Amino acid sequence: MEKPKVVLGVSGGIAAYKACELLRRLTESGHDVRVVPTESSLHFVGAATWSALSGHPVSTEVWNDVHEVPHVRIGQHADLVVVAPATADMLARAAHGLADDLLTNTLLTARCPVVLAPAMHTEMWEHPATQENVATLRRRGVLVIEPAVGRLTGVDTGKGRLPDPGEIFEVCRRVLARGPVAPDLVGRHVVISAGGTREPLDPVRYLGNRSSGKQGYALARTAVARGARVTLIEANTGLPDPSGADVVRAGTAMQLREAVLKAASDADVVVMAAAVADFRPAEYATGKIKKKDGQEPAPITLVRNPDILAEVAGRRARPEQIVVGFAAETDDVLANGREKLRRKGCDLLVVNEVGERRTFGSEENEAVVLAAGGGETPVPFGPKEALADTVWDLVSARLG
Structure with missing residues (x-):
């Protein structure tokens, strides 16, 4: 099979060196990558x-190998164009359709998916001009990844850092897997919970569960x-x-x-994929609970946590x-799932069977998606991102 053709654009920012790692991941995973840098990069x-x-x-330059018409051919033949880093200047030129070098010409001639990974100082990212350029590009179907928060050039810290190259690669891989399909969640805000809450018993102990958060993260990456x-x-x-997600940390059920x-x-959409503790200790011991010789431990009294999904x-x-x-069940999976769907009042409920060696911590999942008012969509055993795509397909149909 012919290798997927990827154009890696690199614009003139200090984060350009990180694109080397992205290039390595793309080539080692079987992609034919053509790098098109800007002069400043x-x-x-x-x-x-x-x-x-x-x-x-x-x-x-557009003047090299003119007989091959590179300013047209590179974009025409690409399966994906990704620009990392995409500076504020690059975003502005792309939004306004300028074509003053080989990369901007490539962006104008590309009819494949385009992914832009911005990197710049916080003030530049937050400037109204940049935000309007980003909004324009997104309206046209360009996937502009939200920059990360972290250390910038010098001692500055804030939003504007280039996302991790491995995470940009994951976005590119998912976009390529979907093919030349316009992003169907553009303009939508989705909230996803992931992981498992922990309810503290004392300063060193807690009540928790086995959830790894991998399914929630697959939902987040696929949505991006x-x-x-x-x-x-x-x-x-x-x-x-x-990459591209705003991450909020929570520890307990109340914080979540x-x-x-x-x-x-x-x-527009809320997906509760986190495993939220149903109960928490009624009392929190400010000091570590000691084991005393010859004495049984005192019973732990539990109280209910709020039902966040409902x-x-x-x-x-x-x-x-x-x-x-999401409903994690160990027996009577579908029956319990249908009852939970009715009780919770949600639109869709992803029901899967869990256990010590099933689902939790695994890279794969198997589930049935139940819909309010009837309808079942079985998802066979496979990667968790496959289940995530099925969920977003069903959500997108309802949004449409």
Whole structure:
């Protein structure tokens, strides 16, 4: 089979060196990558590096190899164009359709999916001009990934950092897997909870569960690749932040509830994939509970935690908001799932069987998606991102 053709654009920012890692991941996973840098980016990484790593000649000009019409052919033949980093200047030129070098010409002639990974200082990212350019590009179907929060050039810290190259690669991989399909979640804000809450018993112990958060993260990464603005409420996962998602940390069920209700206030979709503790200790011991010789430990009294899924479904920010729940069951899976769907009041419920060696911590999942009013969509055993795509397909149909 012919290798998928990827154009890697590199614009002139200090984060250009990180694109070498993205190039390595793309080539080692079987993609044919042509690097198209801007002239200013060569101050950070030279043409010889790009040529050696990609196996293709590198040029910034439309005047090289004119007989091959590179300013047209490169974009026409690509299966994906990704620009990382995309500076504020690059975003502006792309939004206004300028074509003053090989990369901007390529962007104009590309009819394949286009992914832009911005990197710049916080003030530049937040400037109204940049935000309008990003909004324009997104309206046209360009996937502009939200920049990460972290250390910038010098001592500055804030939003504007280039996302991790491995995470950008995951976005590219998912976009390529979907093919030349326009992102169907553009302009939508989705809130996803992931992981498992922990209810403290004393300073060193807690009540928790086996949830790894991998399914929630697969939902987040897939939503980003489909153009959504993603808020991920993360509970004790230890996983790297998905590229393009705004991540909010939560530890306990009460903290997760507060974060979900706040984020859901302007969300189009809320997906409760986190395993939220049903109970918490009635009392918290300020010191470590000691083991005493000859004495049995005192019983632990539990109290109920709020039912966050039912609360979100019952007090939707607006009537058309879609709420998706998850049900982890160990027996009578579908029967319990149907009862939970009715009781919770959500639109879709993903029901799967769990156990010590099933689902939790695994890279695969198997489930049935139940719909309010009837309808079942079985998802066979496979990667968790496949289940995530099925969920978003069903959500997208309802949004449409």
